[in-house]
Amino acid sequence: MDEGNGELSLENRVADGEKQVSPVRESRLAALRRADSVLQGGYSSSGRTSPTLLQRSNSMNTEKAQWSSSPQSGVSSPTTRSRQSGSLRLQGSPSSPRSDLLSWSHSPHPRSPRALTPESALVESRGSPRFRSTTSGQLVFHQFTRSGTFSKKGRGRLLKKGGTLFFVVLFVWFALDWWYLSTFEQPAPQFRKNLRTSQANNVHGEGTNNRSSIVVYERLIALAAHGLAENELSPEPDDLWVEPTQNTTWLPCAHQRLEDHIPPPSPENSTGYIMISANGGLNQQRVAICNGVAVARLLNATLVLPTFLFNSVWRDSSQFGDIYEENYFIDYLKDDVRIVKELPPELKALDLEAIEAVMTEFDIPKEAKPSFYLNQVLPLLLRTRVVLFEGFGNRLGFDPVPFDIQRLRCRCNFHALRFVPELQKLGKVIAERMRDKHSRWGPSDDEFHVDVNKYLAGEKVQIRFAKPVAKYLAVHLRFEMDMAAYSMCDFGGGEAEREELRAYRAEHFPILAQMEKDGQLGSAELQRELGHCPLMPEEGFLMLAALGFKRGTRIYLAGSHMYGAETKMTILKSLYPNIVTKEDLLTAEELLPFRNHSSQLAALDFLGCALADAFAMTDSGSQLSSLVSGYRIYHSSGHAPTIRPNKKRLAILFDSNATIEWSFFEERVRKLVKETKRIAVRPTSRSIYRHPRCEECMCKHDV
Secondary structure, X not given: OEOOOOEOOHHHHXXXXXXXXXXXXXXXXXXXXXXXXHHHHHEOOXXXXXXXXXXXXXXXXXXXXXXXXOOOOOOOOHHHXXXXXXXXXXXXXXXXXXXXXXXXXXXXXXXXXXXXXXXXXXXXXXXXXXXXXXXXXXXXXXXXXXXXXXXXXXXXXXXXXXXXXXXXXXXXXXXXXXXXXXXXXXXXHHHHHHHOOOEEEEEEOOEEEEEEOOOOOHHHHHHHHHHHHHOOOOOOOOOOOOOOOOOEEEEEOOOOOOOOOOOOOOXXXXXXXXXXXXXXXXXXXXXXXXXXXXXXXXXXXXXXXXXXOOOXXXXXXXXXXXXXXXXXXXXXXXXXXXXXXOOXXXXXXXXXXXXXXXXXXXXXXXXXXXXXXXXXXXXXXXXXXXXXEEEEOOXXXXXXXXXXXXXXXXXXXXXXXXXXXXXXXHXXXXXXXXXXXXXXXXXXXXXXXXXXXXOOXXXXXXXXXXXXXXXXEEEEOOOEHHHHHHHOOOOOOHHHHHHHHHHHHHHHOHHHHHXXXXXXXXXXXXXXXXXXXXXXXXXXXXXXXXXXXXXOOEEEEEXXXXXXXXXXXXXXXXXXXXXXXXXXXXXXXXXHHHOOOHHHHHHHHHHHHHOOOEEEEOOOOOHHHHHHHHHHHHHHOOOOOEEOOOHHHHHHHHHOOOOOOHHHHHHHHHHHHXXXXXXXXXXXXXXXXXXXXXXXXXXXXXX
């Protein structure tokens, strides 16, 4: 050791450094040495920057030659190099070989001369692969700088062959996927805005009233919209547009009469004349007509063509001949019941009330048995020669009823009642435009496309091929204000809605309003638990989305003047934009003859639903839904599926709308609807107009 400066000589330092074998100690010393080298070589004591890179490179080339000629040449240990670097700096060396090495570029191409700050030099030195611990630092340095691993040419070749193509394809795929999904979710901002609106426009009759509305099922509707967008390219469920298979085929046979059929009596041998004034809308009137025909046959009486009472709700003055073909009706049933258009002159002058020949709906029990008419009505008829059933409707039960009377009811409903030609024509127009021929679905094409065979030289041959016909779904939303008020249910509109419905009941259903005031009716919660509340429009379309109907499904919406129409229709169209009504499909000129005639407009809805590829109801207690589903069962031979909700079990699902997952909701709804979609034989005492699959109406054939 040199006592003067306290350091080892060069020979002793090299020899001592070769004995340092600890990797940990060596790595720590190397880090300290690199930092010290950068600080000492980067700045002078006066604060000036170190020589440029070109100058350092020239200096290092000179010193490398000197090191090579030294007997101690080679790569010393980190400790030795650190001490040697410090010694050379004390002796006035311009820069150590180690500090020059730190300033070298990683690239084989020389960099432009510039001064390095201590921070940049330190970062560059620590990140460089040339300073990894190896047995030969110079060999590793030349290997990395001369190889193509870090060259721009090598990296570019690698990306061009594989990486670039992969990332480009991946980006394009994600971009297309995002764009496609966004096309289905574009109405979402406006939809959320409409969901949170507090004002709903209620349309009923001629007037409009603003009412407060609390929109429910916001979360579930958002999940449904997302599910529809995701499943747009997925196939629909196989059983969506078909009825469940049956082992037995039922075919219509109500037009057939029994072999021992007895024709009606002559006028002089009949028991008298039955007159009927039917109330309600189109479907209540239809039931009243069929029941009146059955009662006239049961009592051997002559039936006067039924008349329709003017209803304060429907406000329609239409009569039998405005809706049904009178002559066809009379002629078709002439072998069953004698039907006349009016009373004989000698009976017209009678005061029916004075002779007590009028029976109101309060005088006849609901769904009365045939024995009631034989015991109570027949004696009156024989005495007065005429009886008027005022407000007659569902006043004849379904069991027990003689076989021929039951078949006569089916014959009247499914065969004798035929709409006038004007209504039949527009009904077919609705079905045609729903399937293909309407501007809403795009350009109107012919039934066949025409193409030219370009492979036949010299000839132009036209090839005709059939164009697939689109299907459409008909939905009956029995959600008019009168229904909402009569149901005694709560539809989420808060206190303002309840007050509005309560006022409507007081005006149009005074008896019901008095029963409510006296506490004789159950609560709205109880009505819902029992399954007596119709589905709200939001609930009905959530059911359709869960069943798997595509977002682009064409939907014919039957029923007008929906309660809270503006807000609810906005919500429904956010899920299914292709929702149309008869007003959307028919022109103003086509609808003009039926304006202000709700029964005739209801007949168009009846035909639009009866001719649909699939029909869905939201209230199984609705007369139109019941008659349409029965009509489809009778005439379709099992090829017209009808979706019937189980309102009681669905209410449980909807009550958990804040937490239920969409996948579980789909599974439960499909299971519930599948159970009610299957057509069964008519249960005892159930409507023969809704359940015609029985021996009185249809004939059974084994497959």
